[in-house]
Amino acid sequence: MRHPESDQLSAFAEGRLQETRLREVVERHLEDCPDCRSEVAWIRELRTEALSLKSQEAPPPEGLWARVEAGIHASGRPPSQGPAGDAPPTTMDLSQARRGRRRGGGGWTRYTLQAAAVLALVAISSFTALTLLRTGSGGVDDPDGSAGAPALVAEREAPGGSVRFASAMEELESAYAPAILELERALERDRGNLAPATIQVLEENLRIIDEALREALTALAADPGSSMATGLVGGMYETKLQVLQQAVRLAQGV
Amino acid sequence: MRSFEALYRLHAPRVYALCLRMAGDPTQAEEWAQEAWVRAWERLPGFRGESAFTTWLHRLTVNLILDRRRGEQRWAKRFESVAEYGPYEESAPTREAHPGHRMDLEQAVATLPEGARTVFLLYDVEGYKHKEIAHRLGVAEGTVKAQLHRARKMLREALNR
Numbered sequence: 039m040r041h042p043e044s045d046q047l048s049a050f051a052e053g054r055l056q057e058t059r060l061r062e063v064v065e066r067h068l069e070d071c072p073d074c075r076s077e078v079a080w081i082r083e084l085r086t087e088a089l090s091l092k093s094q095e096a097p098p099p100e101g102l103w104a105r106v107e108a109g110i111h112a113s114g115r116p117p118s119q120g121p122a123g124d125a126p127p128t129t130m131d132l133s134q135a136r137r138g139r140r141r142g143g144g145g146w147t148r149y150t151l152q153a154a155a156v157l158a159l160v161a162i163s164s165f166t167a168l169t170l171l172r173t174g175s176g177g178v179d180d181p182d183g184s185a186g187a188p189a190l191v192a193e194r195e196a197p198g199g200s201v202r203f204a205s206a207m208e209e210l211e212s213a214y215a216p217a218i219l220e221l222e223r224a225l226e227r228d229r230g231n232l233a234p235a236t237i238q239v240l241e242e243n244l245r246i247i248d249e250a251l252r253e254a255l256t257a258l259a260a261d262p263g264s265s266m267a268t269g270l271v272g273g274m275y276e277t278k279l280q281v282l283q284q285a286v287r288l289a290q291g292v
Numbered sequence: 293m294r295s296f297e298a299l300y301r302l303h304a305p306r307v308y309a310l311c312l313r314m315a316g317d318p319t320q321a322e323e324w325a326q327e328a329w330v331r332a333w334e335r336l337p338g339f340r341g342e343s344a345f346t347t348w349l350h351r352l353t354v355n356l357i358l359d360r361r362r363g364e365q366r367w368a369k370r371f372e373s374v375a376e377y378g379p380y381e382e383s384a385p386t387r388e389a390h391p392g393h394r395m396d397l398e399q400a401v402a403t404l405p406e407g408a409r410t411v412f413l414l415y416d417v418e419g420y421k422h423k424e425i426a427h428r429l430g431v432a433e434g435t436v437k438a439q440l441h442r443a444r445k446m447l448r449e450a451l452n453r
Contacts, residue, residue, distance in 0.1 A: 044441050080448055087397050088416040092350075094398065095305035096312055099322050103300055107293070109330035243302065250298030257295075265337035270295045273336065276345040277302055 041074055042067060051081035207258050207271070214275040221282035228289035240285050247278045296336075300329060303346060307353050313413055314357050316402055324360065328353040354418055358428040361410065400450040404443055411436055412443035 042050070042064050049055040050064045068075050229237060251274040258267040307328055311321040332352055339348055401409060410429070414420045415436075422440075426433040 045437055048437075048441070080453055081444060083453070084397075084444060084447060085416050088412075091313065091398060091401070091413075091417050093306070094309045094313075096309035098304045098308040098325060099318070102304070102308070102322060102325060103297065105322075105326045106300065106329040106333075107297075109326055110293075110333050113330055113334060246298050246301065250295040254295040269336035269339045270299075272339060273299055273345050274295055277299060280344065280346065281302070 039067075039071060041071065047074060047077055048081060051078040052085065207255055207262070210258075210268075210271055210275065214279065217279060218275075218282065221279070221286055224286045225282060225289060228286065231289045231291070232285075236288070240281070243281055244278070247274060247281065250274055251278065296333060299332075299345075303349055304329075306346065307349060310350065310353050311357065313398075313401065313417075314354075314410065316404075316406065316409060324353075324357055327360075328356050331356055354414075358414075362428060362430045395450060397447070397451065400447050403450055404446055408439050408443035408446065411439040412447070415440050416444075 041047075046055065046060065046064060050061065055061045055064065068078065232240070251271070254267060254270040254274050258264065258271050261267055304325070308321060308325045311324040311328065312318065315321040315324060328349075332349055335352060339345070343351075395403075401412065404412065411425060414425045414428075415422070420428070422433050422436050426436045429436070
């Protein structure tokens, strides 16, 4: 019996074998060859399991942040000065608190979570529009791309004509605030399903995010043209959205 | 900086885990993680919100690791030479597999030789295509396919499936 080449078998297992005739040849072979059937099954099983690796976490070594900070200084982009004497915030991993979820029913319907997800997408789109106005260019997020140009006054199309915002900060807040509010309400309704330890982790993470967000917004207010400050504010809002989404899913058992 | 540090605190575990998976060595992982965060600081003005921040950060970290790998000439030579080898005739795995011990996938991946592990992670975990992996690593596409086949076979044996 002549077996398909390993490359062909892999392509078949992954759904990449486009040529119909070749695909049919492999299918017919698999009907009679348990070894190749087993190989195809293994590739599919492995690829499914491999996806779980992507979201895994590991505590970074002690002192890594200090080295990152030193690297940033060495790169020639000194950080803005923050309040003196404050200890760096610490966060706990919310994913590790998952095991503390309390069992129980009740709470919002799934519609609320979906509505918040839609609002989150709108928030992201608005942020994109804002930054495109800043940079005057299009294209997908490319971390290897260059930084954008200084900001213009924020403007967005709305029914009845374009809406001009007094500041980029106002635009960002209007983009993200509704989604965040919706998620906070959903979480408030269902927080009874979470274990106290989980709630503690969540509240601490949100406190750190809000504190950092306030600082970033202050920086943006002081320098509306700063693309760095815009990036920081956007990053913090996105992180807050993700943390809230994760918490709501956990609380609703989704 | 406190805002950026807050981002670091929240996302560092995932970035470090990615570096550790790719490096198979905590020292190298720490070095890459540090560089990734410095690069994230430098590139933050380019973050446009078109993807989630975690996605942007993840992609940045993988790209940095690929850049570093490609720059290691001795690594590319070792990677290429594996194409001529049989399954076990090459450099020792990062961690030894323990016969009879039922390990999980993460543990099994850590036992793979460097080249096989890198290609497996890029292809089956990160979703890169053969051609892209070959280009980014500076090796032939056939070598990438051979390494992937080898990785999958070794994982199957390690996991007793």
